[in-house]
Amino acid sequence: MQIDPRIKSRPLYDPVVIRSKAKKHLFIGAGAELDALYASLPQEQCIRVAGGADGLTEALRAELDKVFDTLPLASAVYVCGSEGFMWDIRNLALAAGLADEQVQMCKPSTKERRLFCTHCYEITEGVTHSPQVCSACGRLLLVRDHYSKLHGAYVGVQINAEDPADIPETEELV
Amino acid sequence: MSTDSIRVRVSGIEQVSPLIREFTLEAIDGEFLAFSPGSHVVVEMPAEPRPHRNAYSLLSDPRDSGCYRIAVRLQEQSRGGSVYMHESVKVGDELTITPPANLFAPNWNAGKHLLLAGGVGITPFMAYLPELKRRGADFELHYLYRGSSTGAYREQLKAELGEQCFLYDSEAGERCALGELLAEQPRGTHVYICGPEELIAGVREVTEELGWPASHVHFEAFAAPQPGNPFEVELSRSGRTVKVDGETTLLEALEDAEVDVPHLCRGGVCGQCVTRVLSGDIEHRDEFLSAAEREQGDCIMPCVSRASGKRLVIDL
Numbered sequence: 264m265q266i267d268p269r270i271k272s273r274p275l276y277d278p279v280v281i282r283s284k285a286k287k288h289l290f291i292g293a294g295a296e297l298d299a300l301y302a303s304l305p306q307e308q309c310i311r312v313a314g315g316a317d318g319l320t321e322a323l324r325a326e327l328d329k330v331f332d333t334l335p336l337a338s339a340v341y342v343c344g345s346e347g348f349m350w351d352i353r354n355l356a357l358a359a360g361l362a363d364e365q366v367q368m369c370k371p372s373t374k375e376r377r378l379f380c381t382h383c384y385e386i387t388e389g390v391t392h393s394p395q396v397c398s399a400c401g402r403l404l405l406v407r408d409h410y411s412k413l414h415g416a417y418v419g420v421q422i423n424a425e426d427p428a429d430i431p432e433t434e435e436l437v
Numbered sequence: 438m439s440t441d442s443i444r445v446r447v448s449g450i451e452q453v454s455p456l457i458r459e460f461t462l463e464a465i466d467g468e469f470l471a472f473s474p475g476s477h478v479v480v481e482m483p484a485e486p487r488p489h490r491n492a493y494s495l496l497s498d499p500r501d502s503g504c505y506r507i508a509v510r511l512q513e514q515s516r517g518g519s520v521y522m523h524e525s526v527k528v529g530d531e532l533t534i535t536p537p538a539n540l541f542a543p544n545w546n547a548g549k550h551l552l553l554a555g556g557v558g559i560t561p562f563m564a565y566l567p568e569l570k571r572r573g574a575d576f577e578l579h580y581l582y583r584g585s586s587t588g589a590y591r592e593q594l595k596a597e598l599g600e601q602c603f604l605y606d607s608e609a610g611e612r613c614a615l616g617e618l619l620a621e622q623p624r625g626t627h628v629y630i631c632g633p634e635e636l637i638a639g640v641r642e643v644t645e646e647l648g649w650p651a652s653h654v655h656f657e658a659f660a661a662p663q664p665g666n667p668f669e670v671e672l673s674r675s676g677r678t679v680k681v682d683g684e685t686t687l688l689e690a691l692e693d694a695e696v697d698v699p700h701l702c703r704g705g706v707c708g709q710c711v712t713r714v715l716s717g718d719i720e721h722r723d724e725f726l727s728a729a730e731r732e733q734g735d736c737i738m739p740c741v742s743r744a745s746g747k748r749l750v751i752d753l
Contacts, residue, residue: 336625
């Protein structure tokens with residue numbers, strides 16, 4: 264038996280396609296892939312919300328809460344931006360009563376990862392290398408491919424718990 | 438058996454509609470466990486040449502471990518299980534049941550629960566209702582039946598639920614307009630259907646057309662195994678050949694031959710008994726395999742499905 268080298272929880276991003284039966288289409292973020300889809304639909308069926316470059320800010324969240332509140336059951340959400348931001352949007356959509364299959368994500372705009380520290384439960388943004396120092400507790404974390412959809416983050420575990428003097432070589436994340 | 442069996446005594450029988458009989462079951466050894474709404478048990482009835490084993494939803498309050506209640510509709514096209522329950526089972530009789538298993542649980546993240554029952558399909562919802570009420574959940578029950586044969590519990594439900602209960606007696610010409618009902622539901626609604634195949638197919642078609650997310654559409658339909666043509670099955674690992682006659686399911690024939698196949702619902706729903714097919718054409722009768730999996734033709738649900746030709750070779 265062969266062990267699958269890919270961590271199953273790591274999301275895959277398929278090309279975004281229009282959910283043709285949806286009554287309302289909500290586009291969040293700016294990107295060429297979304298522009299083309301947006302242009303292909305009748306404008307009265309579409310809502311476009313810009314932003315996302317700075318993640319899910321308080322202002323954007325307040326705006327989206329209002330927009331989600333107007334959506335009918337048969338809606339579709341398309342989002343682009345950083346991986347963590349897109350999963351934040353997915354979690355907002357689920358809380359608003361939408362299903363996973365109603366939220367489609369573009370390929371993440373960068374390779375930067377959001378990292379969840381399994382020791383202090385805090386988040387470190389923009390991670391590109393492993394190991395990475397936790398921005399909150401300072402532990403040196405192995406950045407795993409294991410993904411938490413709830414946190415929209417990769418899981419980080421201390422890499423040198425037994426010998427803090429042991430500092431492994433840094434690798435770039437893909 | 439794949440699961441432990443529980444010995445029960447029938448402590449009450451009530452005719453709850455012209456074709457539906459309710460049975461109250463008490464545990465002979467110790468106490469029952471509480472269960473989750475939507476659970477079913479497989480009831481084993483002693484009969485010759487082999488026991489009948491039918492799945493029935495538990496309809497009592499899930500938190501009540503004092504007794505389990507099930508309701509059985511007399512089936513015209515019965516292999517004998519429902520006739521046995523109606524004609525042979527008396528108060529005081531002993532039966533065995535499997536522990537409750539659940540393939541039809543409510544999704545508690547739903548903003549609203551829309552329950553659609555057809556005839557005896559009301560049974561799992563009888564167990565949903567006490568829990569929905571305890572949680573203060575938003576729900577509606579739409580109950581379709583034939584006044585002269587099904588429609589059990591309808592007066593009680595109407596009295597208890599009032600405006601949350603909608604009754605449709607097809608013999609009185611009352612129709613449930615599925616298209617309108619499903620079109621006007623708010624975001625976050627989950628719909629649950631239990632009833633005849635046509636009702637389930639109708640709701641699935643309408644919800645798809647209306648753009649509902651498929652994961653918000655839940656249904657349960659145990660397929661009673663139907664007779665078919667006799668065939669032979671070759672077990673590739675042992676080289677044995679087992680004959681399956683027209684009235685016997687593949688699962689039963691394997692059990693008779695003392696070949697252990699893990700199984701649960703015996704009604705083509707749960708997927709436990711899936712078995713690899715090495716050669717031969719399959720007549721799929723289950724609700725579990727996807728269209729693509731059926732197309733591949735390399736697995737079968739032996740509890741309900743059969744060979745479409747004379748012979749199958751399976752990986753057992």
